[in-house]
Amino acid sequence: MKVSRKYIFALIISAFGAVAFAQQGTEHNHTHGEGDHHDHAHEAPAKAQQPANAAHAHEEEADQGACGHPASEDPKDFNAGETAIHHIADVNAIHIYGDTYFHLPCILYAPNHGWKLTSTSVFKVHHHGNGTVAKDGYVLVHGSIMRIQDAAFPMGEVAVSEPTHDEVKTAKGKDKTIYYVQANGVCYMLDAKTTLDGGLMGGGITSFYDFSITRNVFTMLLTFLLLFLLLRSAAKAYTSRPGQAPKGIQNFFEPFITFIRDDVAKPNIGPNYERYMPYLLSSFFFILGLNLIGQIPFFPGSANVTGNISVTMVLAIITFLIVSFSGNANYWRHIFMMPGVPKPLLIILTPVEVLGAILKPFTLMLRLFANITAGHIVIISFVSLIFIFTNKFGVGTGTAIGAAASIPLTLFMMALELLVALLQAFIFTMLSATYIGSAIEEHHH
């Protein structure tokens, strides 16, 4: 009885959490219905289709030109902010060097088109991650897959132009970039992949879903593999040779493991700490591994995985579920029926406590995301100094000044980011342990 009640409480609070993280992403849905596009699919090369919500915001610049403007090659137009955002975003094809790309599998789904399995190599990508070929209506723009918003677009391979773009304001007054490509002289508007955040950070629900192995997923798999190879022998040694001095790679990992056990789990969780050690160690090494691999500026690294809010959200939700399901009666009583408080006060206190229980994983998610993202943006901004100074004072002197300023600052920031990588992995584990500890603490007064 007691146990089942505990699980019901856990489910209720998890439902609250689901609401807190939920996405009200349906509002963009109706604007992309295919039916209303069919009749004007073959219209003039002017903007083929507009989503209804962007249409009226678009009116004032309708005379500005048919198909957006091409990406500027003029170094005077260099924008450090945009460059940074491009580099921290997730992509489908990993840029290695020059026009060489590491191609990854694509798993795409469009409700009216079905599943599509392919690889980014079919897009015949050239510089800037832009594909030169549309494959079954999908194109590659800046390394990310986008879909041509036109049901009448021919299947198979079609040569497309360099993508152009246009800045628009959505109905909510947010800036949005819309991309276009030209094929056979006709301008087609592109849809970005669906993001399930209600359009908060992306475009909301669009005409297709992207389940591909992207750069972030690839880096996560790589980290899994690395951790498995490195930690397997160490983990085995604790069962095969218990109590003996560490050997080999175990020497390197034992300080971390004992640190998590003695300084994180034991003081924060209490006598039952052993149940939670697997989660704490896994999350610590996983976050640390991703942070450190994200620090490598070239090919196998360069992904911004822990600076992706979806990744940190899943990690935070796992902590939240563990806290909720291991919480004892005492923990739930302190949330819903704070003992020793006059009954009328509970009307105020209970919502505050429930909100507090949800805010804990929320800040866990934001802390890791913001720290890592901020670090990457700052590094890219420092590297951008070279380009900014070159624009100001010309190639030669400007570049020299820029490099003189940029290299020490970047080195300093990289060193700081190494510290942050360790610290954030530690803090995530530490706070998870604290939350678990507060949930299983026994009542004593």
Place this chain on the structure above:
Amino acid sequence: MNLATIGAGLAAIGAGLGIGLIGSKAAEAIARQPEATGDIRGIVILTAALIEGAALVAMVLSFFV
């Protein structure tokens, strides 16, 4: 330049004041009682993380709302 930028700045000021206070008090506490360094460090990290969490919520809200 808009109000959100000012909001993010204010959040940074608040967090900076808070974490600065933690640091100064922790240094004082450790100087007074060096044998309690371990406990104090734990409290410092936890409180700093909580302050940082509030500041991050403020910053994210200022950018997305």
